[in-house]
Amino acid sequence: MSDSKKKVPKRRFEEFSNANDWEQRKLGYIADVTKLAGFEFTKYVIYQETGKIIALRGLNVKNGNLVLDDIKYIDESDFSKLKRSKLYKNDILFTYVGTVGELAIVPEDDRYYLAPNVARIRLNSDSSPIFVSQMMNGSTFYKRIIFPLIATSSQPALSMENVRKFDLMIPTEPEQQKIGAFFKQLDNTIALHQRKLEKIKALKTAYLSEMFPAEGESKPKRRIAGFTDDWEQRKLMSVFEFPVSTNSLSRSQLNYDNGEIKSVHYGDILVNYDSILEIAKDRIPFITNGVIDKYKPNLLENGDLIFADAAEDETVGKAVEVDGKTNEYIVAGLHTIVARPRRKMAKFFWGYYINSSIYHNQLLRLMQGTKVASISKSNLQKTCIAYPDNFAEQQKLGTFFKQLDNTITLHQRKLQKLQNIKKAYLNEMFI
Numbered sequence: 001m002s003d004s005k006k007k008v009p010k011r012r013f014e015e016f017s018n019a020n021d022w023e024q025r026k027l028g029y030i031a032d033v034t035k036l037a038g039f040e041f042t043k044y045v046i047y048q049e050t051g052k053i054i055a056l057r058g059l060n061v062k063n064g065n066l067v068l069d070d071i072k073y074i075d076e077s078d079f080s081k082l083k084r085s086k087l088y089k090n091d092i093l094f095t096y097v098g099t100v101g102e103l104a105i106v107p108e109d110d111r112y113y114l115a116p117n118v119a120r121i122r123l124n125s126d127s128s129p130i131f132v133s134q135m136m137n138g139s140t141f142y143k144r145i146i147f148p149l150i151a152t153s154s155q156p157a158l159s160m161e162n163v164r165k166f167d168l169m170i171p172t173e174p175e176q177q178k179i180g181a182f183f184k185q186l187d188n189t190i191a192l193h194q195r196k197l198e199k200i201k202a203l204k205t206a207y208l209s210e211m212f213p214a215e216g217e218s219k220p221k222r223r224i225a226g227f228t229d230d231w232e233q234r235k236l237m238s239v240f241e242f243p244v245s246t247n248s249l250s251r252s253q254l255n256y257d258n259g260e261i262k263s264v265h266y267g268d269i270l271v272n273y274d275s276i277l278e279i280a281k282d283r284i285p286f287i288t289n290g291v292i293d294k295y296k297p298n299l300l301e302n303g304d305l306i307f308a309d310a311a312e313d314e315t316v317g318k319a320v321e322v323d324g325k326t327n328e329y330i331v332a333g334l335h336t337i338v339a340r341p342r343r344k345m346a347k348f349f350w351g352y353y354i355n356s357s358i359y360h361n362q363l364l365r366l367m368q369g370t371k372v373a374s375i376s377k378s379n380l381q382k383t384c385i386a387y388p389d390n391f392a393e394q395q396k397l398g399t400f401f402k403q404l405d406n407t408i409t410l411h412q413r414k415l416q417k418l419q420n421i422k423k424a425y426l427n428e429m430f431i
Contacts, residue, residue, distance in 0.1 A: 009429050011428035011429050012429070013179075013182075016171070016175045019175060020172065022169040022170055023170055023171075024168070025167075025170050026165060026168070027164055027168055028163075028164025030123060030127050030132075031123045031124065032120075034084060035118070036082075036115060040085065041115070041116050043081070044077055044082055045082070045115075046074060046076045047072040047073070047074060048072070048076060050073060051074070052073065052075055053073060053077075053111060054068070054071050054073060054112050055072050055073070055074045055114070056087070056114060056118055058095045058097065061094075061104045063102070064103055064134075064137050065191075072115070074113060085120070087113060088109050090105060090106065091105070091129075092104075092121035092129055093105070093114075093119070093120065093121075094118065094119045094163065095119075096117065096118070096163060097116075098117065098155060098156065100146065100157065100158055101142050103133045104133075105129050105130065121163075126173050127173070128176035128177055130180030130184055132168065134180065134430075136168075137426070138430055139423070140426070140430070146158070149162040149166075179430075186421070187422075189418060193411060193415045193418060197411040197412060200404070200407055203404075205357075207400075208356040208357065209357060209358060210222040211400075213231055214358060215358065215361070218230040218231055224396050224400070227393045229390060231388050232386065233386050234385060235384060236384075236385050237382070238342075239341065240339035240341055241342055242337065242339055242377065242381070244304075300338065301322065301340065302322055302323060303321065303340070303347070304338055304339065305351070305354060306320050306336050306338055307336065307339065308336060309377070310369075310374035310375075316367065316373045316374065316375065317364070317373075318354075318355050318360070319354045320351065321350055321354075323347065323348075337377050339380075344391075345387075345394060346391055346395035348398030349387070349395070349397055351398075352397070352398065362384065
């Protein structure tokens with residue numbers, strides 16, 4: 001452990017344990033900090049949808065990386081007037097308007113220029129871009145240095161003068177390089193796990209679109225081996241009954257401490273990993289003893305689908321398949337519709353089918369409202385569904401997607417663990 005009186009971080013590489021204290025420097029002392037002037041943008045920059053030279057905007061700088069999903073090219077601009085805004089490899093980008101404090105390092109020469117709302121930080125030769133950007137990207141640095149300097153207005157912003165005033169604690173160049181290399185390797189590992197997660201989520205999305213029949217079709221494009229029969233096509237209300245009435249509960253009838261039965265409403269249905277849904281078990285309330293008997297007819301059963309019939313986000317029209325202890329939950333009724341299979345169906349099959357884009361696209365055409373979208377029970381009941389009459393095929397499909405989700409969950413947990421490790425190191429390896 002380091003002496004708290006010394007200007008050194010809590011955690012330090014062994015070879016630097018007896019090295020000199022870190023020194024305080026203003027960012028403007030160790031770097032040239034600038035931005036694209038408004039007149040430069042309006043006079044000399046021409047946005048295009050195709051090209052080679054990219055104007056980096058605030059939305060392209062996120063979580064320490066360049067995000068190039070939405071880009072504008074400026075190949076026809078007057079570059080002779082934009083010399084100050086040309087970006088080079090190892091320049092640091094910093095957002096100073098709106099979402100203040102996002103950073104990224106420019107990866108190569110001759111491809112990028114500054115757009116408005118992004119500052120360029122070009123360090124002198126004895127400072128490490130990775131070290132400085134990692135330091136400035138930490139939550140401690142944001143709270144201690146960045147946040148107090150943000151101008152209070154309808155849109156948060158920093159002046160270049162204030163950016164240049166940032167106080168940085170800097171070690172010698174060899175220690176900067178060592179710390180920078182450490183975080184670079186950690187970021188590469190995080191990026192690797194992120195790509196694995198995105199790949200398997202994309203695989204799941206593809207399977208969901210191919211392993212259930214398209215609307216009006218009787219067979220899916222991709223089939224589990226051994227099954228060839230047409231799928232049944234029915235109205236939802238002919239396959240499901242709707243036995244649970246919708247009764248609202250006042251706050252006085254609920255508590256979050258203990259009880260026998262829990263209450264579920266639309267806000268407890270969570271979209272998870274693109275299409276799987278779950279009940280937010282850690283936050284739903286219990287029903288107080290005085291009113292339990294009144295609501296016991298609304299007890300859910302395993303296999304029930306709980307639809308969210310109104311919401312401000314993508315949850316509307318989605319459903320969670322109940323999978324838990326019998327008689328553990330009831331529906332309080334706030335924007336929920338419960339559908340129960342009229343005969344035994346394989347576990348998980350309906351949960352995945354109902355939340356697939358193939359079925360959900362039907363609901364999108366039936367929804368009403370703008371800010372808060374909703375779908376009525378009568379419209380829901382009239383939607384068309386398809387399913388294999390063979391229980392074994394239902395079971396294999398449900399198991400297949402459940403195993404896929406288990407793999408996604410595993411990758412998500414690994415990624416979250418790595419992100420937490422990085423957060424801890426950022427707090428301990430910088431002052």
